[in-house]
Amino acid sequence: MEIKHEVTARTESSVLASFADYVEAQRLVDRMSDDGFPVESVRIIGDGVRTVEQVTGRMTRGRAALAGAASGAWFGVFIGLLFGLFTAGSGWLWFLLISLVIGAFWGAVFGFVAHWSTRGRRDFSSVMTLQAQRYEVHVDQAVAAQAARYVL
Structure with a gap:
């Protein structure tokens, strides 16, 4: 089995939703996947990424x-x-x-x-760890109207 890791040119995208927590963004994409939405056109983008070092002792x-x-x-x-x-x-x-x-x-x-x-x-x-201030779920413009029903 061959797994390809290609970076392809992305089309224009729009923000579908924005979350303060990665788990919430992941939950939305999971719900979209469960409904058969073409999740290949979805990206979760962390905004305001920073490193956080937790001292353990x-x-x-x-x-x-x-x-x-x-x-x-x-x-x-x-x-x-x-x-x-x-x-x-x-x-x-x-x-x-x-x-x-x-x-x-x-x-x-x-x-x-x-x-x-x-x-x-x-x-x-x-x-x-790496943390982001916000997590945005982006979708390609071609499926933006179809994806909008998941945030209503």
């Missing part, structure tokens, strides 16, 4: 090492399972456990060193 060297250990442990499990596939008998379980421990150790070391190297310039953890 203080980051200490200990927390950085713990987060690194967790990531390293998962990587170790992956490597252990990979090598365990080629091991006869119950030896694969030992590969898994040893890889987990080694991965957790080195993950903790790298997490600690990575945080220490910032020298206190970023002592917090956060999650960044």
Whole structure:
């Protein structure tokens, strides 16, 4: 199955509706799709896009090492399972456990060193998101009259 991601020249469009919340805009397009409207001519455009960084907590060297250990442990499990596939008998379980421990150790070391190297310039953890002030639902001019019935 081939999926094409082409940017095609769009025809003139008009604003069908404007919402303060993306979910509301998505709900309108979903309703249009459920009714069989040609949603290929619909776009949801975020206006006034900004980044919002939510601080989730203080980051200490200990927390950085713990987060690194967790990531390293998962990587170790992956490597252990990979090598365990080629091991006869119950030896694969030992590969898994040893890889987990080694991965957790080195993950903790790298997490600690990575945080220490910032020298206190970023002592917090956060999650960044993109948000828009408004979400406009646009439709091509050719189907604007047909789409208008969805906002009445």
